[in-house]
Structures are given as C-alpha cells and as structure tokens.
Amino acid sequence: MNDSFLLDxxxxxxxxGQTVMQAATAAGKYIPHLCWHPDFAAHGSCKLxxxxxxxxxxxxxxxxxxxxxxxxxxxxxxxxxxxxxLQLLFVEGNHFCPSCEKSGDCALQATAxxxxxxxxxxxxxxxxxxxxxxxxxxxxxxxxxxxxxxxxRASRDVDGKNVFALAGRGTKSHLIVNSESGQLADTxxxxxxxxxxxxxxxxxxxxxxxxxVPIGRRTYDLKPISAAGTEGEREDAADKxxxxxxxxx
Amino acid sequence: xxxxxxxxxxxxxxxxxxxLLQILIEVQAREAWLAPATLSAIADALGxxxxxxxxxxxxxSFLHTRPAGEFRILFSDNITDRMLGNQALxxxxxxxxxxxxxxxxxxxxxxxxxxxxxGMCDQGPAALANGxxxxxxxxxxxxxxxxxxxxRVPVGDWPPEWFHVDDNIRRRDVLLDHGLAxxxxxxxxxxxxxxxxLGEIERSGLRGRGGAGFGSDIKWRSCRDAWGxxxxxxxxxxxxxxxxxxxxxxxxxxxxxxxxxMCIAGMAIGANKGFIYLRGExxxxxxxxxxxxxxxxxxxxLGRNILGRGFSFDIEIHLxxxxxxxxxxSALIESLEGKPGKPRIRPPFPVTNGYRGQPxxxxxxETLALAALIAVxxxxxxxxxxxxxxxxxxxxxxxxxxxxxxxxxxxxxVTVAEVLEAAGARDTQAVTSAGAAGHCLAAxxxxxxxxxxxxxxxxxxxxxDHSRDMFEVARNFLHFFAHESCGFCTxxxxxxxxxxxxxDKLAADRGSxxxxxxxxxxxxxxxxxxxxxxxxxxxxxxEDILAKFRPAFxxxxxxxxxxxxxxxxxxxxxxxxxxxxxxxxxxxxDNREALAAERAHGQGNPASAEPASAKDLQP
Ligand SMILES: Cc1cc2nc3c(=O)[nH]c(=O)nc-3n(C[C@H](O)[C@H](O)[C@H](O)COP(=O)(O)O)c2cc1C
Ligand code: SF4
Ligand code: SF4
Numbered sequence: 001m002n003d004s005f006l007l008d009x010x011x012x013x014x015x016x017g018q019t020v021m022q023a024a025t026a027a028g029k030y031i032p033h034l035c036w037h038p039d040f041a042a043h044g045s046c047k048l049x050x051x052x053x054x055x056x057x058x059x060x061x062x063x064x065x066x067x068x069x070x071x072x073x074x075x076x077x078x079x080x081x082x083x084x085x086l087q088l089l090f091v092e093g094n095h096f097c098p099s100c101e102k103s104g105d106c107a108l109q110a111t112a113x114x115x116x117x118x119x120x121x122x123x124x125x126x127x128x129x130x131x132x133x134x135x136x137x138x139x140x141x142x143x144x145x146x147x148x149x150x151x152x153r154a155s156r157d158v159d160g161k162n163v164f165a166l167a168g169r170g171t172k173s174h175l176i177v178n179s180e181s182g183q184l185a186d187t188x189x190x191x192x193x194x195x196x197x198x199x200x201x202x203x204x205x206x207x208x209x210x211x212x213v214p215i216g217r218r219t220y221d222l223k224p225i226s227a228a229g230t231e232g233e234r235e236d237a238a239d240k241x242x243x244x245x246x247x248x249x
Numbered sequence: 250x251x252x253x254x255x256x257x258x259x260x261x262x263x264x265x266x267x268x269l270l271q272i273l274i275e276v277q278a279r280e281a282w283l284a285p286a287t288l289s290a291i292a293d294a295l296g297x298x299x300x301x302x303x304x305x306x307x308x309x310s311f312l313h314t315r316p317a318g319e320f321r322i323l324f325s326d327n328i329t330d331r332m333l334g335n336q337a338l339x340x341x342x343x344x345x346x347x348x349x350x351x352x353x354x355x356x357x358x359x360x361x362x363x364x365x366x367x368g369m370c371d372q373g374p375a376a377l378a379n380g381x382x383x384x385x386x387x388x389x390x391x392x393x394x395x396x397x398x399x400x401r402v403p404v405g406d407w408p409p410e411w412f413h414v415d416d417n418i419r420r421r422d423v424l425l426d427h428g429l430a431x432x433x434x435x436x437x438x439x440x441x442x443x444x445x446x447l448g449e450i451e452r453s454g455l456r457g458r459g460g461a462g463f464g465s466d467i468k469w470r471s472c473r474d475a476w477g478x479x480x481x482x483x484x485x486x487x488x489x490x491x492x493x494x495x496x497x498x499x500x501x502x503x504x505x506x507x508x509x510x511m512c513i514a515g516m517a518i519g520a521n522k523g524f525i526y527l528r529g530e531x532x533x534x535x536x537x538x539x540x541x542x543x544x545x546x547x548x549x550x551l552g553r554n555i556l557g558r559g560f561s562f563d564i565e566i567h568l569x570x571x572x573x574x575x576x577x578x579s580a581l582i583e584s585l586e587g588k589p590g591k592p593r594i595r596p597p598f599p600v601t602n603g604y605r606g607q608p609x610x611x612x613x614x615e616t617l618a619l620a621a622l623i624a625v626x627x628x629x630x631x632x633x634x635x636x637x638x639x640x641x642x643x644x645x646x647x648x649x650x651x652x653x654x655x656x657x658x659x660x661x662x663v664t665v666a667e668v669l670e671a672a673g674a675r676d677t678q679a680v681t682s683a684g685a686a687g688h689c690l691a692a693x694x695x696x697x698x699x700x701x702x703x704x705x706x707x708x709x710x711x712x713x714d715h716s717r718d719m720f721e722v723a724r725n726f727l728h729f730f731a732h733e734s735c736g737f738c739t740x741x742x743x744x745x746x747x748x749x750x751x752x753d754k755l756a757a758d759r760g761s762x763x764x765x766x767x768x769x770x771x772x773x774x775x776x777x778x779x780x781x782x783x784x785x786x787x788x789x790x791x792e793d794i795l796a797k798f799r800p801a802f803x804x805x806x807x808x809x810x811x812x813x814x815x816x817x818x819x820x821x822x823x824x825x826x827x828x829x830x831x832x833x834x835x836x837x838x839d840n841r842e843a844l845a846a847e848r849a850h851g852q853g854n855p856a857s858a859e860p861a862s863a864k865d866l867q868p
Contacts, residue, residue: 044594045738047778057777062594084774088743122747122767147736165300166736167307169572169589171746173736176307178300180289 005069007031014065021049021061024073030226031073032082032111034089034200035148036061040157043149046089048082048111083115091122092171094129094143095201101210102202104218108146109201110225129174134185137207144201145175151204155195163189175203254279255287259294266295267605269587273306274529274568278380281321282313301588308589308735310364310571311380311529318353318360320398324386325375327366327491328725329648329711335374338391339363345395359398365573365729366491367530370648370711371417371655379404382533383411412533416498417655420671422642423634424503424615425658427622431505432550434621438513439558441624443473446517450620452628454640459485459576459613460683460707461782462639465620468610472600473518475608480520482511482562483604483611485581487528489573490684491729492709495644496614498656500527500534503618504541508564510617512555513624515562518610523564526581529571538566573733577781578611580735591737592781615644615708635661639700647672649712659699666695668710676714679798684709685726686786689719689793719798720805723791724752730787741784744775748788755805765795765802 004013007024014023019042024031035046042061049060052072060071072078089108097103129142147166155163163184167176179186189195191206198204215221219228258275262268272291277283283306292299306312313321324330324339343350343361353360369375372384378394381404390411397407418425438446451466472480484507488496499507511523527535542564545551553561567585569575575584579593582604603609612620619641623631632640639661645668648654652673659668669677680695682688683706690697690704697704713722731749736742748771751764772788779785795802818836825835 042594044780047739047780050778081774081778084770085739085778088739088747092743092746123750125746146739147742162298162300165298165304167300167304168736169308169310170731170734170736170742173742176300176303178298180285180299 003065003067005065005067005071007071008073008075012065012071018065019061020051020053020058020063020065020069020071023065024060029073031060032079032114032225033061034107034111034146035150037150037198040150040153040198043153046146046148047085050078050081050085052078079115082111083117084121086112086115086117087119087121089146090117090120091124092127093145094124094126100144100202101205102144104213104215104221106202106220107200107225108144110220110228113220114225125171127171132177132182132184134183135189136185137191138184138189138196139205139207140175140177140184141203141205142175145203146201147173147175148200150198150200151175151195154198155189155193158194161188161193161195163187163193163195252290255290255294259291264295266297267586269295269297269302269305270309270570270584271567271587273302273312274570277312281319282315282317285314288314305587305589308572309529309569312570316353316357318358319401320359320404321377321379322359322361322394322398323364323377324361325365325367325369325373325377326363326725327370327373327729328722329370329492330366330373330375331721331725332649332713332717333374335363335376335386338374338386338388341388342391342395345392346398358401364530364571365489365733366493368488368494368497368528369414370492370494370646372415373648377530378407380529380532381412382414382530383407384414385411414497414501414533415655416502417653418498418502418658419647419653419655420657420659422658422660424618424622424642424644425656427503427506429506429509429621429625431545432509432548432556434506434509434624435512435550436556438509438516438621438624439556439560443517443519446513446624447473449623449628450517453623453631454628454637455616455619455623455631456639456701457613458615458619458643458707460490460686460705462701462705465612465616468600468612469514469517472608472610475601477601477607479522479605479607480515480518481604481607481609482514482518482520482523483578483581483585483599483609484511484523484525484614484617485576485578485611486525486531486614487569487573487576487581488531488614489528489576489733490686490707490709491726492646492648492681492684492711493707494646494648495656495708497531497534499614499618499644500531500538504538505545506618506621507614508542508545508551509624510612510619510621511564512551512560512562513620514610514612514617516560518608520610521561521563523562524585524604525564525566526569526575526585527566528569528575532568535566535568542566572735573729574735574781574783577783580781581611582609589735591735592783613707636698636700636702638702643699643706644708645699645706645710646708647710647712650674650677650714650717651712661700662698664696664698665690665704665710668699669695669712672712674712674714676716677712678715678717679713679719679722679794681709681711681790682706684711685729685790686782687789689722689790689797691797718801719794720752720755720801723794724749724756726790727752727787730783734783734787738778738780738784740775740778741780741787744771744779744784745787747771748791755802758805758807760802760806761808762806768795 004011012027031049033049035043044059044062051060132140151164155161163178168174177184177187288302292302324335351362367375369384374386376383455465456462552563572590574580575590577592580590584590599609635641642658642660645657680690682704727748731745734741734745775784
C-alpha cells in the first residue's frame with residue numbers, strides 16, 4: 001500500500017523520507033517556490049512554499065510528507081501571503097523587468113504573474129549594489145539577488161568551488177564572491193559551472209548570449225510557471241537550450 | 250597584522266575552522282578591524298574558502314570589515330537607554346568630536362554609533378567603548394570622554410568607576426539566597442546518579458527560563474537518549490532581549506551555581522563537554538569567569554575525575570559578537586561553530602543534531618542554576634514553589650520608570666501589580682512582559698499573573714509611566730528587530746525593514762491609517778511565515794501597542810488617506826532651482842488642503858486620490 005497525503009483535497013502519493021514539496025512535484029503539482037530546486041538540499045528561506053498543514057504554517061520544502069496529512073496549498077489566504085512575500089522581494093532589490101535580460105525566464109517574475117501580483121505595493125528600498133562585470137564570460141547584477149543561495153549551494157555542492165556566499169545581516173545581506181578583491185574575475189568561476197545556470201533571477205548572466213531567445217518566446221512566456229516549473233523543470237530547460245540553439249542559428 | 254601574532258592566535262585555536270568566530274574576535278581586538286588581507290590570511294591558515302570567513306566576519310555587529318576607528322563608541326539604544334537620555338548624550342559626544350554618528354572621523358581616530366540593548370537597563374544610559382561596558386553615562390562623563398579620546402588615552406586607562414557594574418538585587422528568594430558552596434549541588438547530583446537526578450527534575454516541573462518554557466526533563470531525556478559520538482551541554486548566556494539583565498547577575502555573582510548546573514546537565518545527558526555562549530556585550534565578565542573555571546579545575550570541581558567520582562566534564566567559553574539572533578538555540582550552535590548565526594531548519598532539533606551534528610542541550614543560565622538547586626533539595630521541594638503549571642521562582646529584570654530598577658526574584662504567580670509595587674513604580678501606563686518580543690500590558694491588566702499559563706516572560710519587565718510616548722516605544726522595538734533580523738528568510742528580513750520604515754514615516758508626520766493597516770498586514774504575514782522565533786515574535790508588542798495605545802499613533806496621522814513617504818513638493822525643489830522657477834505652477838498644492846477642499850464640495854472620492862499601489866489586493 002502506498003502512503004499518501006492530501007494536497008488541496010487531492011491524494012498525493014509519497015515515499016517515506018520525501019518532503020511535501022518533493023512528493024507534490026513528482027505528482028505534477030505546483031507549490032510555489034523560489035529557493036527550492038529538485039537537485040539541491042532544501043534551504044527553506046524564501047517562504048514562498050509556505051503551506052498549511054493541519055492548520056499550521058510550514059514550508060513544503062522542509063517538512064516531511066506523512067500519511068494522512070491535510071495540506072492546504074493554493075488557497076486564497078496562502079496565495080495572498082505569497083503575493084506579499086513577492087512584493088517584499090521586489091521592493092528589496094531593484095527589479096526593472098522590462099530591461100532585464102532574464103525577463104521571461106525569471107522565476108521571480110513568473111511566480112509574481114502566477115500569484116496575480118499587480119504592483120510592488122511597498123515603497124522601494126533602492127539598494128545600491130554595483131554590478132560586477134570583471135569576469136570575461138559572466139556578469140553579476142547584484143541588484144536582483146533574492147538571497148536564495150542556489151548559486152551558493154551549486155558552487156559548493158556540485159562545482160566544489162565555493163565561489164559564492166551570502167555576507168552581511170538582515171537587509172544588509174548580500175552576495176559575495178570568493179576573492180579578496182571581491183571581483184568574480186579573481187575567483188576560479190567558469191561559465192560552465194553549474195552555479196552559472198541556477199540563478200532563478202537575473203543576477204548571474206552569461207555574456208554575449210543575451211536575448212538569443214527573444215522575449216515572448218521564453219520559458220514562462222510559453223507556459224506559466226505552475227506548468228513549466230514543476231516536474232518538467234529540467235525537460236523544459238533542455239527544450240529551452242534547443243530553442244536557444246535554433247534561434248542562435 | 251604581524252604574522253607571529255596571528256600565528257599565536259591561530260595556534261591557540263588549533264587552526265580549527267569551528268573556532269573562526271573566536272579567532273576573528275581576538276584578531277580584531279588587536280587590529281581594531283578586519284582588513285581584507287587579514288581575512289584572506291585567516292582563510293588560508295584554516296583551509297576554508299575566504300568567502301566563508303567574510304560571511305562570518307560581516308554578520309556580527311561588533312566585527313568590522315571596514316576601518317572603524319581607533320576608538321569605537323557604541324551607545325546602547327534600548328528604549329530604557331533612550332528614556333535615560335542616551336540620544337542627547339550621543340549627540341553631544343558627536344558634536345564635541347566633530348563627528349557624524351555611524352561614520353569614522355577623517356583622521357581614523359573615532360567612530361560613534363548605537364548598538365542594541367547592552368543589558369545595563371538598571372544603570373543606563375550605557376555604552377561600549379572598544380567593547381568595554383560603561384554604565385551611568387552623564388553629560389560630565391561625555392565631556393571627559395571626548396577629552397580622553399582626543400588625547401588618545403587608551404580605554405584601559407579611563408576612570409575605572411565608569412566600568413563599574415552593579416548587581417542591584419532587590420528581592421531574593423530560593424535561588425539568589427541559595428547559600429550553597431561551590432560543588433555542593435554537583436556532589437548531590439552525583440549521589441543521585443543520572444536516573445535519580447532526571448527523576449527529580451521531572452518531579453520539580455522545571456520549565457526552561459529562556460522564554461519558551463520547555464520542560465527541562467523532556468529536553469534532557471531526549472538528548473540523553475539520542476545516539477551520538479559525543480553529547481554537549483550549552484549554556485545560553487546570550488541574553489539579548491531588550492530589558493533583560495538577570496543572566497548577567499547570575500554569571501557575575503552566582504557563577505559556581507551555574508557551572509554546577511552545567512556539570513549536572515552533563516552528567517544527566519552523558520556529556521563531557523560544555524560551552525558557555527557569552528554575549529559580546531558581557532565581554533567584561535570573560536576574564537573573571539575564565540579564572541574561576543581554572544580555579545575549579547584546580548579544586549577538582551571541573552575537568553577530569555570531578556570530586557574524585559570518576560565523572561569528567563569541562564567547559565569552554567565562547568564569545569558572541571553582537572547578534573541578538575544568536576540567542577535562538579540553533580543560530581547559537583551555528584555561531585558556536587564559527588558561522589553566521591542563522592537558525593537551522595528544524596527538525597532535526599539540537600537534542601539530536603546540535604553542535605557538530607551531535608546531541609546537545611541548550612539551556613538558559615537561570616535554568617541551569619535552578620537545576621543545581623533541585624539536585625540539592627529535590628523535585629518536591631521545588632514544585633511546592635510557584636504555581637502548578639509554573640513551578641519555582643523567576644528572576645525578573647525590572648527597568649524603566651521605577652524607583653528601584655534591578656533584579657527581583659519572585660515565585661511564579663506573582664501579579665504584575667505586586668512587581669510594580671515592589672519596584673516603586675508610579676503612574677504606570679504600560680509594561681512589557683517579555684522585552685521587545687513579548688506582549689505589552691496596559692494598566693487594566695496589571696492584576697494578571699506572571700507564569701507560563703498567564704503572562705509568560707523571559708524576565709524582561711520594562712515599565713513606562715504616563716509621560717512616555719508608546720509610539721516611540723514601538724518604534725524603538727521595530728528598529729531593533731530590523732537591525733537584528735538575521736536576513737535568512739524573506740518575511741522577517743524585509744518585513745522588519747518595511748515596519749521600521751513605516752514607523753519613521755509616521756514619526757515624520759507623514760502617516761495615514763493606511764500605514765497602520767500595512768503594519769497589521771505585516772504582522773499577519775510574519776507570524777507563521779517566518780523561519781524562527783525572531784520573525785514570529787517581532788510584531789507582538791507592536792500589535793498590542795497599536796491595539797491598546799492607538800491614540801499615540803493617531804496623533805501622528807498626517808491625513809486620513811494614503812500619504813507617500815516623501816514630500817512631493819519638496820522633491821521638486823531641485824528642479825525649481827535648476828529651472829529658476831518659483832511661481833505657483835512650479836509647486837504642488839498641499840495634498841491635505843486639496844483633499845479637504847474636494848470633500849467640502851461633496852465630490853471627494855478618496856479611492857481616486859489613492860495611487861495605484863494602495864489599491865492592491867489585501868490578504
Ligand atoms: C530570537 C531569539 C532569541 C533568543 N534569545 C535567548 C537568550 O538570549 N537566552 C536564552 O536563554 N534563550 C533565548 N532564546 C530561546 C532559546 O532559543 C532557547 O529556547 C532557550 O535557550 C532554551 O533554554 P531553556 O530551555 O533553559 O529555556 C531565544 C529565542 C529566540 C527565537
Ligand atoms: S545570485 Fe541568484 S542564485 Fe545566487 S543567491 Fe542571488 S538570487 Fe539566488
Ligand atoms: S525569522 Fe528573522 S531571524 Fe529568524 S531566520 Fe528568518 S530572518 Fe532570520
């Protein structure tokens with residue numbers, strides 16, 4: 001007999017040890033998230049995946065699935081909280097989507113669409129975070145960092161390089177790289193690193209490939225993140241690469 | 250830095266990356282700040298990525314990764330320090346030294362800034378000078394301080410009476426009157442053995458004094474039962490809650506009882522090693538405590554084969570470096586391991602996966618001292634004190650508008666009014682029950698009882714009489730949380746900052762009821778969505794103050810409608826100057842007047858006057 005729990009009233013099977021997020025994703029269900037990625041250990045920091053289990057809030061990416069759990073996910077209450085979280089992320093950084101190379105491929109933007117976020121709502125913080133263009137192949141646009149630590153995890157756990165880390169505290173939190181100069185060029189970072197492709201927003205950008213796929217034909221232009229971002233995440237990534245290659249000629 | 254000096258520090262810490270925070274604190278004590286090359290040298294020596302070293306160095310308030318001045322003065326900025334006039338004193342010091350707060354003087358001599366509560370609320374206004382605690386600041390002391398700094402007199406040569414810290418114990422009960430000699434409790438515990446002792450702790454009904462009130466016997470038992478290579482006892486002496494200073498007094502005057510308590514916990518859970526995590530603000534106690542630990546080792550009360558009874562247990566003191574979040578137990582463990590103090594994902598809990606991933610119990614200073622008492626007198630004796638659900642006594646740090654600020658030990662169940670009476674409070678308007686993170690009580694609630702089942706407290710009782718502006722109390726708290734949020738999770742990192750900005754907007758007379766609703770909305774988000782207790786409790790006092798002292802907020806509302814945080818007309822000043830215009834058309838009319846006029850004509854449609862952002866969906 002398979003174990004299962006209820007997600008918004010639907011039966012979701014799981015194998016022991018799986019988190020609610022893992023089980024839901026495997027079942028093709030979308031629980032909004034930004035800092036979670038199937039290939040990396042859960043972080044639990046963005047809080048977009050906050051669900052209600054037995055009336056209590058929990059992050060779907062860190063809580064283990066257990067038989068008979070009743071999980072609320074896409075309720076108006078939770079999506080409203082997610083909208084507020086997204087607004088907080090938008091005003092904390094500087095996100096000018098129309099001029100961002102990641103537009104259409106950006107999980108923050110796509111999740112905001114999915115949640116029906118219409119405006120940033122809060123007064124902008126306008127942080128001052130200078131761009132690092134020192135590396136020959138990659139640009140760092142710190143203004144868009146949402147502190148998800150995916151690049152930190154990818155560089156540490158997959159690339160074995162520890163190029164990235166978060167420094168500072170509170171709203172002074174910011175991404176740093178592993179060099180005394182603070183410049184990416186002075187690290188051993190390479191554009192072929194896994195960390196070069198995990199950023200859900202437009203911070204880590206490869207140079208000279210911008211707009212290879214025109215806006216309007218990008219991942220989340222074609223499908224909303226609820227459809228593109230779950231179990232099809234990697235297949236879509238493959239599609240996208242194929243498309244990009246085709247476009248680039 | 251001279252390499253041999255760094256070498257000595259590194260060698261003393263066995264080049265152990267887990268000692269990183271301790272290494273950084275010591276290096277900075279010699280260098281005044283941590284230069285980029287210093288961080289690189291440390292990273293090389295420890296064999297860890299440089300970014301990891303920078304990550305830790307930049308997390309803690311008392312560590313400086315930029316030049317910070319030869320003299321670094323930090324004024325304690327809790328609400329009680331404010332009530333005692335710290336702001337005027339800080340301004341006067343800055344004026345005398347030609348300084349702007351938060352900036353280093355051009356000659357690199359001095360910087361003056363604020364810091365969160367230093368735990369001296371009963372003898373403020375307080376400050377830290379190069380990390381050393383100064384109490385009872387006065388205008389005369391500030392004058393002299395400016396002279397000393399200008400003449401470059403080292404802080405160690407400043408008048409010794411400035412650094413005097415009083416205990417101010419006002420009421421003693423079973424704990425503060427324990428009358429035990431060092432080691433007495435430990436011997437009693439060894440007689441009882443682990444099982445016997447755990448039985449007594451269970452019978453006593455002891456609940457943790459760090460705030461949450463978790464059953465100590467359950468914590469110790471689950472830690473003892475958890476499998477691991479080693480077990481650890483951790484004494485949480487971080488005491489960062491604004492208005493608390495009871496642990497400081499226990500450490501200063503009842504340290505042997507605390508150490509006995511730690512050894513007892515070690516025996517109970519099967520640990521041979523303990524840590525005291527001492528907040529950086531209590532650095533002045535460190536040498537004294539280290540000396541006492543050394544003496545105890547000589548007396549056979551610590552270390553190998555304690556009291557000749559075959560039990561070995563030793564204690565290491567780790568210093569914090571200015572981060573309230575490090576009081577949260579999993580953040581504390583991260584900090585003990587030399588990392589930024591960010592709370593871990595839980596479960597697993599520290600009792601199974603704590604320090605070095607091993608089973609660890611984290612207990613408050615007072616809890617450990619009480620465990621020592623219970624070892625001597627037994628669980629029944631303890632349970633007879635207090636209330637059935639909250640046994641024993643509680644140390645209360647009382648400060649603010651009272652005649653006799655200080656430490657009061659009362660059995661649980663005492664009413665707030667009785668505490669106020671004992672401390673000589675008059676005309677009291679409000680009382681915090683658990684510092685900035687807990688509830689705020691109004692006068693009609695003073696007959697409530699201090700106990701986990703009624704008014705829970707970690708011990709921070711701050712008293713505000715009717716002359717105080719409760720809005721400023723809330724504003725101070727919100728700035729505290731914005732400063733102390735670790736930044737890990739979105740709701741707390743950004744939510745605390747949004748709240749602090751909204752309060753500043755209100756303080757600048759630019760607020761509207763809409764802003765109050767915004768804060769209520771932030772409260773609903775942060776409670777539940779936040780990763781740890783900091784974000785979950787950061788708006789409790791605000792919620793109470795908003796509900797119970799609303800006029801203090803309403804007084805400040807500029808308009809009944811939405812107000813932007815900035816003055817639209819003032820923003821055009823530069824444009825006017827550049828274009829040389831100052832005619833009526835170059836000015837925006839006063840929003841208020843325009844609105845009033847519209848309404849007077851009966852055609853006001855407030856919604857249409859709102860900018861788009863105000864129309865967004867409300868959760
Ligand atoms: C933000 C935050 C700060 C805390 N600060 C302290 C502290 O300074 N001292 C303390 O004993 N507990 C503090 N705690 C509670 C600890 O996490 C933990 O519950 C406590 O040390 C357990 O000890 P006890 O069982 O003896 O009460 C804090 C919790 C949070 C969420
Ligand atoms: S750079 Fe991108 S991947 Fe890295 S923490 Fe920031 S948002 Fe996350
Ligand atoms: S609630 Fe605040 S302090 Fe706690 S983890 Fe989140 S950001 Fe850090």
